[in-house]
Amino acid sequence: DGDILKVNTRNQTELLMKNTTFATFKASKFAVSPDLNFVLLAYDIKQVYQHSFLASYLIYNLYTREVKELNPPEVSDSVLQFASWGGHGQQMIYIFENNIYFQSDVQSSSWRLTSSGQEGIIFNGIADWLYEEEILHTHVAHWWSADGSRLAYLTINDSLVPNMLLPRFTGMLYPRGKEYPYPKMAQINPTVRLYVVTLDGTSQTTELRPPDSFEKSEYYITMVKWVGPESLSVRWVNRAQNMSILSLCSVVTGICTSKKVMTSEKWLDRQNEEPLYSRDHMTFFITVPLKHSDSGTFSHITMISNRGNIRHLTSGSWEVSQLLAYDESINSVYFLSTEESLLFNKCLSCSLFRSKCSFYDSTFSPDLQHVVLHCKGNISSQPFEQYHQTLERSSMLRQFCILVTSMFLNIKKSLIVTVFIKRVFSSGSNSDSALGGQAVSDRFSLGWDTVLVSLHSVIVARLDGRGSGFQGQRILHEVHQRLGTVDVKDQLAALQYLLQLPYVDHNRIGVYGKAYGGFVSSLLLLSHSSMFRCGIAVAPITNWKLYGSAQSEKYFGYPGKEDHKYQISTLLHNIAQSPLNFLIIHNTADGESKHITEEAALRASEGGL
Numbered sequence: 001d002g003d004i005l006k007v008n009t010r011n012q013t014e015l016l017m018k019n020t021t022f023a024t025f026k027a028s029k030f031a032v033s034p035d036l037n038f039v040l041l042a043y044d045i046k047q048v049y050q051h052s053f054l055a056s057y058l059i060y061n062l063y064t065r066e067v068k069e070l071n072p073p074e075v076s077d078s079v080l081q082f083a084s085w086g087g088h089g090q091q092m093i094y095i096f097e098n099n100i101y102f103q104s105d106v107q108s109s110s111w112r113l114t115s116s117g118q119e120g121i122i123f124n125g126i127a128d129w130l131y132e133e134e135i136l137h138t139h140v141a142h143w144w145s146a147d148g149s150r151l152a153y154l155t156i157n158d159s160l161v162p163n164m165l166l167p168r169f170t171g172m173l174y175p176r177g178k179e180y181p182y183p184k185m186a187q188i189n190p191t192v193r194l195y196v197v198t199l200d201g202t203s204q205t206t207e208l209r210p211p212d213s214f215e216k217s218e219y220y221i222t223m224v225k226w227v228g229p230e231s232l233s234v235r236w237v238n239r240a241q242n243m244s245i246l247s248l249c250s251v252v253t254g255i256c257t258s259k260k261v262m263t264s265e266k267w268l269d270r271q272n273e274e275p276l277y278s279r280d281h282m283t284f285f286i287t288v289p290l291k292h293s294d295s296g297t298f299s300h301i302t303m304i305s306n307r308g309n310i311r312h313l314t315s316g317s318w319e320v321s322q323l324l325a326y327d328e329s330i331n332s333v334y335f336l337s338t339e340e341s342l343l344f345n346k347c348l349s350c351s352l353f354r355s356k357c358s359f360y361d362s363t364f365s366p367d368l369q370h371v372v373l374h375c376k377g378n379i380s381s382q383p384f385e386q387y388h389q390t391l392e393r394s395s396m397l398r399q400f401c402i403l404v405t406s407m408f409l410n411i412k413k414s415l416i417v418t419v420f421i422k423r424v425f426s427s428g429s430n431s432d433s434a435l436g437g438q439a440v441s442d443r444f445s446l447g448w449d450t451v452l453v454s455l456h457s458v459i460v461a462r463l464d465g466r467g468s469g470f471q472g473q474r475i476l477h478e479v480h481q482r483l484g485t486v487d488v489k490d491q492l493a494a495l496q497y498l499l500q501l502p503y504v505d506h507n508r509i510g511v512y513g514k515a516y517g518g519f520v521s522s523l524l525l526l527s528h529s530s531m532f533r534c535g536i537a538v539a540p541i542t543n544w545k546l547y548g549s550a551q552s553e554k555y556f557g558y559p560g561k562e563d564h565k566y567q568i569s570t571l572l573h574n575i576a577q578s579p580l581n582f583l584i585i586h587n588t589a590d591g592e593s594k595h596i597t598e599e600a601a602l603r604a605s606e607g608g609l
Contacts, residue, residue, distance in 0.1 A: 006036065009370050016062055025058055025067070033085050033092075037062055038106055040070070040083060040092070049132050052139035057083045057094070059106055072096045073109060082126055082139070088148040091199070093125070100125040100142070100153060102199055113197050113205075116155065120163075120180060125153040128190055129180050130161075134550040135220050137272065145226045150251060152196045152208075152224055152232055160188045183549040185566075186558065192221050194234060196251040208249045210236050211258045220550070222271040227281055233259075233274070241267045241554045248281065260286065260304060266480040267554050269436050269469070270299065276326035276333065282306045285313075285326060285333055289473050292317050296474035301333060319470045327368045334364070334371075338470050359443040376443045435516060435555070436469040436476055461498060465490025481556055481565045483516075483544070488523050495531065507533060514538040522571055542571045 002019030016032065017039055027041035039062060042055040056079055057070040071078045075096070083094035090105040098117025103110040114124040125142040131154070132139045142153035164182035167175040183189045194208045210219060214236050222244075223235040230251050237244040242264045249256035262268055276285040283305045289297040295317040303311045314320055318339035325334045357375035364371050439462045452458035464471070466478035466486045478486050491511075498504055509532050513521030518540030525535040544552045545566050556565050 123156040158190045185552045206254045225274045227277045266477045296472040298472045325364045440464045484569045511535040
């Protein structure tokens with residue numbers, strides 16, 4: 001009902017805050033302090049990008065009901081870019097004007113940990129557009145140590161990055177423009193540095209330097225994880241994204257030691273993955289591509305020791321999709337998998353709520369004695385998060401899995417087929433999965449396609465063809481330097497199968513796609529228009545040279561060497577080969593929709609932004 005409750009593993013609940021408090025303060029986001037005495041309430045929220053937002057904050061005392069505004073010492077009624085509790089007591093940080101502020105508790109005064117922040121130029125502890133959207137997939141660019149004594153954070157410098165001008169139609173006579181750093185292929189990327197600051201009052205700061213091979217080259221930092229109170233695990237990825245170095249860094253000396261180097265002839269995926277470390281840091285677990293006979297290469301768990309010993313713990317023509325936890329006391333690794341029947345493994349979730357759920361996320365208790373299974377539902381059942389499972393303890397070496405399944409929708413009697421190509425680069429969700437993601441799954445979702453299926457006798461087909469994830473590297477890498485070719489063929493092959501079904505109306509076939517899906521939808525309409533009666537391409541990527549550097553260079557390589565590859569995969573090239581009239585409508589907010597020429601429209605769309 002909107003109340004905040006505390007619940008234990010015996011399903012006993014305690015009310016912390018009534019739902020009426022949200023209405024009183026017009027708050028829509030909240031966070032409870034680790035000591036359960038205070039709630040941080042965010043109000044007047046204004047979205048910035050996909051994850052980031054601006055807001056004002058209140059600190060609400062759960063026992064006295066006193067309220068205090070959260071502001072920097074020098075400002076009142078401030079709008080903050082971020083605010084959150086730490087891991088202990090009432091410690092918190094917030095970010096104002098791209099600088100980090102720290103408070104040890106609610107009553108103490110805050111002090112500024114950084115001073116280099118500049119709006120739209122230098123970001124401390126939060127991500128710029130590129131890192132939020134394409135690299136970290138979150139606006140949070142800082143990490144607390146487990147004991148709360150230190151804070152690691154990124155400083156992202158966009159001072160040389162070209163700006164993108166985004167018109168904003170605000171109801172006034174003339175639109176206003178918003179500029180933000182947006183690097184395109186071969187343009188200057190932001191530089192990034194990793195720092196650790198102590199929170200004992202001295203604000204002593206140490207910079208963690210990249211491995212020697214990356215010292216003088218461009219790189220991304222894609223993963224940061226604390227490993228004990230004085231060590232950080234960091235993954236550095238070169239700009240081409242075909243080489244990465246997993247390192248273990250000392251926060252005392254700032255020296256990072258290489259632990260695992262990975263390379264690829266095409267590109268490396270899953271570079272946000274956090275490794276699992278033993279308590280002495282001498283052993284760690286990651287997923288690496290492992291060849292399985294003639295079926296191709298699949299991501300599996302590998303154990304690596306400081307002595308260089310390597311042991312593959314899983315294998316087969318299936319994928320380990322996520323590492324969850326390592327219980328050193330019983331030598332057990334917990335992970336998510338795409339396979340149910342795992343030899344020498346035990347599946348924790350396979351027999352739970354089988355009729356209601358086959359798609360889970362999970363959260364482990366700190367001592368790994370319990371796990372909360374966040375059921376994401378299945379095709380016909382809604383999500384729930386009420387199950388608490390006590391893990392079986394064993395002295396035997398076992399790995400456990402929490403199952404993730406993939407399947408096609410069960411197609412019943414319908415008339416119309418709409419092929420949904422829902423691929424959005426920046427999204428981590430399964431309903432709008434990225435290239436390398438998964439669009440077809442048992443995960444419960446509600447959207448416009450649900451309305452079409454349930455009310456309008458429409459068949460909606462979601463397709464995971466070449467370029468999608470969790471089916472091995474062969475399928476994933478098939479689209480390298482040829483987006484819009486084999487992936488389009490797979491969509492057509494699936495459609496040809498559907499057209500053989502007697503209850504499908506051949507005269508009522510449509511296609512829909514967004515971003516990359518819009519690009520594929522456009523190609524389908526241009527090259528196979530006889531099969532489709534209508535199509536929608538939302539914000540299609542029209543020219544990969546105009547797209548963000550992190551994505552275009554990942555899939556096509558650095559321009560100059562591979563310029564012809566970019567040219568083949570532009571909509572302009574495909575329009576020139578098509579006899580069709582291709583109409584693009586741009587809403588200019590001047591009272592009517594302007595029909596403009598193909599080339600002008602495509603260039604104006606700036607790569608589908």
